[in-house]
Amino acid sequence: MTATTEAPQSVAPRPRGGIVQSTTDSLVVARRNLIRMTRIPEVVLFGLIQPIMFVVMFSYVFGGSLQVGGTVSPDVYRNFLMAGIFAQTVTFATAGAGAGIADDMHKGLIDRFRSLPMARGAVLTGRTLADLVQTALTVVVLAIVAVLVGWRIHEGVLKALGAFALLLLLGYAFSWIGALIGLSVRTPEAATSGGLIWLFPVTFISNAFVDTSGMTAWLRHIADWNPFSATVQACRVLFGNPGVSESSAWPMEHPVLASLIWSVVIIAVFRTLAVRKYRSATA
């Protein structure tokens, strides 16, 4: 040990508080999580492979037998499918947020953060922002694969970008649900499975993979009001893809607005719950 005598004690600078501090702290934590991703590239890689597998399997296994807008055609189905796969991909990325936060709790890092004079929500915001970056990367790769298998946009680049913005917003909203799950379970393993399991009904009882007109009335009702369906519908409209639902349910008739409202509501509710949970979190 170098025996330099410790400098006189000093307390940390007074926190600036407010939005400036929240933003800075969140970015510091986001940076940390992004650095982690570069150190564990497997996780990012698997995150990329999974949606590509879905595209390939759905288009070639189901594509020949599912009816979309009255026709059975693998090519039409692929163009119908992509909005669903995009939406599913951004929501599945949320399991990562849950597992990451549960892991931080488990390793005692959350205790470290909570003993620091930092903004309350910053650990979680930093995590969800980092996940958003990863999700965006996944979406870009997925879009390239989609174009390769024959997916096209027909309403112009601006509208397509709008659709991607809605997708990322949905993914960001869902990662707050993941954050709450991560804070609520005891082990990272539980967060991984607990973070995934509820996503199956959410993504399957929807318009993502099949035309909802074939569903029984009550199921179709759920599918129509599913927040996930609103974003899928909005994407189909903005991409100009086939299979836009003819349902008269309000979210299906105003999908862009419905998608925005759902995402904002989810963020507001789950961010509040997650931050509250974080403050009383114990490993």
Add this chain to the structure above:
Amino acid sequence: MPGAIYAEGLVKTFGDVRALDGVDLDVPEGTVLGLLGPNGAGKTTAVRVLTTLLRPDSGKAVVAGIDVLKHPNEVRRSIGLSGQFAAVDEYLTGRENLRMVGRLYQMNARAAKARADELLERFNLSDAADRTAKTYSGGMRRRLDLAAALVVSPPVMFMDEPTTGLDPRNRQQLWSIIQELVAGGTTLLLTTQYLEEADHLAHDICVVDHGRVIARGTSDQLKARTGGERVEVVVHEREQIDPARAVLAAFAKSGESPAAADSPSGAVTVEEHTRKLTVPVTGGAKLLAEVIRELDTRGVEIDDIGLRRPTLDDVFISLTGHSAEDSAAESDDPGNSKSAAKSAKSTKEARK
């Protein structure tokens, strides 16, 4: 005026368990308080309350002159916390970890960078600074964790079992860092299961069991409660136990009854199979010389002899009726243990 760390009537229950059952603490500025107790005694809960991580059900806590319950974020500016699990991000390098903590202590980027470099140097981590913490040894991780707690040179430090699981060399190294810190004026609350460690580092010791402080005082004061020193002799052959017993009986401390747990009759305690005899005495080293002469005169051949002062382990047993147990503490004995202390432990094992 209350000390740098002050607590009054802290209570915290988890379901049926009263993890803290009315804990009072007062640590004067610049001193070290050792919270000593077995696993589950409430040490960690106390630290979590004092470091704003946990709200107590009732009671009062003041750290660095600031009310912990009313102004937790103000308290966080003045404290450093180093835990038993070495809370560093293993996928970040040592340097990245320290910079991140500096930034979250609200230092600007330049200050955080400079401080990180300084701490890496000070804790002998410069060579490993740009490797991920995953590759660090246990001792290095612990040093990095401690460095993270010292990013702002906080006036009040909390260390929860800082050396648990470390090998003797790393433990010694950490002890000297801690002593250096305290010499610089830092107030420290340290929890430990290692009696040796509290003895070595703490000015005052609180013995905790079942959420309560069952004894407090300096190490010497606590030891005095178990009743003085004793001579331990290991004879070479079983036949020599009786003559040795006769010799030692003559030196036995008269009057005051010795600690019940160790020498029930006040006379010589004998362990047949280890050929060890123990007798409470007064008179210290001078008396030890006399004992040796006397044994020699009687032709008793000895393998080992020592003057043993009570260890905190003895204190713990006499206070609680049970050992500070946990086999980890036994096998992982801090490096500097005297042979006498070691044999004392085996004595207890044998008696069980």
